[in-house]
Amino acid sequence: MLRRRVIPCLDVKNGRVVKGTKFVDLTDEGDPVELASRYASEGADEICFLDIGATPEGRSTMLKTIRKTAENVFIPLTVGGGVRSVDDMRSVLRAGADKVAINSAAVHNPRLISECARAFGRQCVVVAIDAKRAHSRWSVHTHGGRVDTHLDALAWAARAERLGAGELLVTSMDRDGTNEGYDIALLRALRRRVSIPVIASGGAGSPEDLAVAIVRGQADAVLAASIFHRSIHSIGDVKRSLARAGVPVRETA
Amino acid sequence: MIEVAVIDHGAGNLVSMMRAIETVGASPTLVTEGSLESFDRVVLPGVGATGPAMRTLNSTGLSDALRTYRGPLLGVCVGMQLLFEYSYEDDTGCLGLLEGVVDGIDATPLPHIGWNSVASDDDDGNDPLYYFVHSYVARPRSPSVIGGYTRYGKDRFASVVRRGDISGVQFHPERSGNAGLALLSDFIADVRRVDNVA
Numbered sequence: 001m002l003r004r005r006v007i008p009c010l011d012v013k014n015g016r017v018v019k020g021t022k023f024v025d026l027t028d029e030g031d032p033v034e035l036a037s038r039y040a041s042e043g044a045d046e047i048c049f050l051d052i053g054a055t056p057e058g059r060s061t062m063l064k065t066i067r068k069t070a071e072n073v074f075i076p077l078t079v080g081g082g083v084r085s086v087d088d089m090r091s092v093l094r095a096g097a098d099k100v101a102i103n104s105a106a107v108h109n110p111r112l113i114s115e116c117a118r119a120f121g122r123q124c125v126v127v128a129i130d131a132k133r134a135h136s137r138w139s140v141h142t143h144g145g146r147v148d149t150h151l152d153a154l155a156w157a158a159r160a161e162r163l164g165a166g167e168l169l170v171t172s173m174d175r176d177g178t179n180e181g182y183d184i185a186l187l188r189a190l191r192r193r194v195s196i197p198v199i200a201s202g203g204a205g206s207p208e209d210l211a212v213a214i215v216r217g218q219a220d221a222v223l224a225a226s227i228f229h230r231s232i233h234s235i236g237d238v239k240r241s242l243a244r245a246g247v248p249v250r251e252t253a
Numbered sequence: 254m255i256e257v258a259v260i261d262h263g264a265g266n267l268v269s270m271m272r273a274i275e276t277v278g279a280s281p282t283l284v285t286e287g288s289l290e291s292f293d294r295v296v297l298p299g300v301g302a303t304g305p306a307m308r309t310l311n312s313t314g315l316s317d318a319l320r321t322y323r324g325p326l327l328g329v330c331v332g333m334q335l336l337f338e339y340s341y342e343d344d345t346g347c348l349g350l351l352e353g354v355v356d357g358i359d360a361t362p363l364p365h366i367g368w369n370s371v372a373s374d375d376d377d378g379n380d381p382l383y384y385f386v387h388s389y390v391a392r393p394r395s396p397s398v399i400g401g402y403t404r405y406g407k408d409r410f411a412s413v414v415r416r417g418d419i420s421g422v423q424f425h426p427e428r429s430g431n432a433g434l435a436l437l438s439d440f441i442a443d444v445r446r447v448d449n450v451a
Binding site for chain 2: 001002003004005040045067070071072074075076093094095096097098099117118119120121122123124166167194195196197198220221250
């Protein structure tokens with residue numbers, strides 16, 4: 001039986017882990033390779049790095065971080081941020097990422113999704129969607145949440161799937177950094193629209209929030225950042241809580 | 254030191270596989286063309302899509318080198334699928350080292366991504382867990398080559414295959430933590446535990 005995944009996410013800028021609230025107010029939280037190793041040993045099912053600096057100088061730092069992590073951590077690594085072309089995606093994969101998340105570039109050039117899926121297989125193409133509630137729908141935002149595209153998030157998710165996305169990483173901008181729990185309505189609406197795995201992101205404040213995202217939100221995987229970085233809850237706590245809620249998880253040693 | 258050829262067919266992450274092989278005490282070399290005869294082991298890794306992978310293997314002559322290689326060969330993920338005769342992913346003729354075809358998983362959501370168990374019988378919750386990421390699976394013609402099964406939704410597929418020196422795993426041992434490293438270590442030592450993972 002497939003286990004539901006718990007994925008700690010590290011927002012990385014200039015080789016350091018940072019975490020903001022509602023996409024701003026960044027605070028430094030440590031070395032990405034060190035944190036990734038710690039999470040892997042605590043039983044994380046995957047690691048996710050989001051490169052939020054994504055400047056040209058930052059790129060080579062990021063590739064070094066990816067390589068060092070891949071050399072030390074034997075669980076899957078997803079990397080997102082600043083990937084704009086098939087060549088960008090190749091260099092991130094060759095550095096040691098297993099999956100690559102594309103966000104703004106996919107919105108601006110949806111063909112990029114198909115091109116990457118053809119070149120590397122759809123299983124390594126993750127389309128990241130930053131969604132913000134706008135009346136009775138959700139609007140897709142790009143550029144780290146700064147630009148409202150007015151695209152309907154559910155329609156975009158369905159299109160990304162048709163184009164070759166292997167997985168969706170969906171962040172609720174309304175909930176991100178608030179610790180108020182995931183946007184369950186968004187997750188349920190997505191589950192009805194797409195048949196690729198959905199990773200829930202944005203809003204985790206407690207282990208119970210992750211269980212709710214899986215049980216009620218029907219998410220295939222849950223991603224969280226701050227609750228793990230500040231050692232508020234360990235990966236083990238979260239897995240035990242999921243197991244109690246009847247969710248099949250990979251037990252940690 | 255055991256010398257391991259890691260076939261580079263042009264796509265995806267090979268850093269993890271190289272490093273995992275080093276970690277279990279062998280010496281990996283990336284091979285993009287030429288002969289494999291001087292190597293003690295060959296790993297055909299599994300990142301990428303079948304069509305581009307086979308085109309690269311054919312144009313570099315590695316297809317023939319793999320077909321004539323005499324020694325332990327491990328196919329991983331798409332690399333396991335390439336061992337079979339034909340893949341419905343990209344409608345591609347494959348290496349034909351094992352009998353059977355590759356077709357889509359009959360379950361949703363797809364791809365099948367995450368940690369799942371490998372069992373010789375039904376999943377009793379205690380079987381080892383490995384990391385999978387794929388939408389296609391091998392359907393061996395003969396059950397005699399199947400060393401382990403994995404269940405996903407209503408589908409149940411061969412996740413470990415073996416015939417003589419040729420073996421394949423549908424999951425990623427290089428991404429499956431300590432369980433994966435143990436499996437690679439056995440492959441390097443030529444312990445034929447792959448016959449019976451459970």
